[in-house]
Amino acid sequence: MRKYLSYLFTAIVVIGGVPVQTPAQNDYVLGGLAGAPTRMGFGARGIGLANAFSAVRSDEISGYYNPALVPFQPHPSVMLAVGFLPLDRKLNFASYTQSLRPSGGFSIGIINAGVSDIEGRNRDGAITETHSTSENAFLLSFGITVAEQVAVGVSAKIFYYSLFEDVRSATVGFDFGFVYSLDEQLTIAGALHDINSKYKWDTSQLYGREGNITVDRFPLRRKIALGYAPKFLSAILSGEIEWVGSTWLGRIGTEIQLHERFTLRGGVDQISFAGEIDAKPAFGFSVRAPIETMKPVLHYSYVIEPYVTGGIHMISLNLNIE
Template sequence: MKRFLILLVSVFMMLQGNRLLAESNGGYAGAFMRLGLGARHLALGNSSVAAPVDAFSFYYNPALSAFHEKRMFTLSHRFMSLDRRFDFIGFASKIPPGAGFSLGWIHSGVGDIQGYNMIGEQTGTIDHNLNAIYFNFARVFAGKFAVGLTIKHMREDLNFGADSYNASGWGWDFGAAYRFNQKLTVAASLRDVGSKLTANTEKLFEFGGTTVFTFPKIWSVGATYLTPLPWLRVNYAFVGTEHENGQHLGLEATYRNILALRFGYNKDQLTFGAGMGFKLWKFFTTLDYAFVPSVVDEGASHVFSWQFYLN
């Protein structure tokens, strides 16, 4: 009974936490993987299915990695309310003469949740962790058309004292992009194909078994356009799932490679951010910031990303 109550309360908190984490489809499995990734792309309203490539591009469209011109190492941290965590570390590189790849690790979770039994006694703390590891490869053909694939492994862990619950699974992302020229690119992606978490509760319950949590598939189409004003770029994406869909728009104004101001429309939210580029030791780096407003009064998020261009 104690194990059942702790697990029931914990799963409820997990679902509530995922609802707060996710900007859409929050009541379904894998919400932490639908937040968006990278301060630049979040500031642009998650409109980056065709955006110029960086170390976060594989998340929005696996095909974009084919356009890598440099090696990049990146870190990202999202300051969130309610003691939640969301971090990313990644590496991306070109593979001459016409390919590229990306590696990445997302970690999300919340810890030190106080647990109680049915008579109000403290039973210790509960920790909830979610992890996803990505591998992405993309190839360009004729210098214009690119296709890409991302394989990802996900794992969820819920620890409460001597007991624990865990689930794991795999998923696939596919993408395509066509670069007409340096100003215009159109693209499409299909994410979370077959993505699911499979849990076995036989060690927790006498009549435990196997449960499968399936992620909603996400499809995106969009474009990026460098306007006649050479300092202004516009992104557009239409993103949908079997449960809902919405439009995403991003505007990015840049001054050389030094400063950038960004504004976005993320379905029904307005986002904004900024970035700056500078040289650190022998590397050129970019430091980006994004403000993401509250979804359901849980508090706004502040996202920082730092990219290092290695050559």
């Protein structure tokens, strides 16, 4: 037990002690920094749980929330998700996750986001053309159980952003995470997201000698999470505290299986302890089809966005291969 606690203490010190990437993050305003679509969640199940997913180690797992979770994936799992967002935005996901004997696991994933129907106008205000953006992240996560109760993991992320004609960015970032299983019911986890993540723009092809190179860094995110899955109830309770620059955020979520083929979930994301921003309530459900070979699961979630009319609808299909 003493050895396991030393693992946990070391992981917390590392996550809490990594310096913020840039001084500008001390005045962090949520949504004002690069990479916002990559911080909105991953798939309908996680988003419906208000993204309080870093310590959830049951059913479908993704390395997006915590790469140390992937060794706990019980069977190979394929996920496809599509989002319906206001303001001509798009947000789509795909992933494949499986465990590796005897103690590892890996996950690959894709995030596709962007904005369409951006109007280009001339000096008279007449529409001359339309533009769109494409913001993508490719994730490769690997996790391993280093002790009976401790797992660690790392994710490499390739970011590719096509912003405008001849204005593109291709960069690499990293995530680290740990999981400490106190018992079958209680899990403590932590993650460090977006190490070295950034967009790097070179506008010399567009503007010639007047162009320049600009770097937009992602905010460094540190999370500590707690997950509880009681034996006496088919349910999950989870919560997280996230530190982004000088901003502290919380999120809580719960999931309860009402029937062997139907699960209900909900939570609140983006809880600002200082009251700087509004929270994002979320809810959703899952339906399991009576097909034994692929065990398909349909997930749905809805997120109330505080600053736009309407919300986010997310639909995911999971295939669990046994």
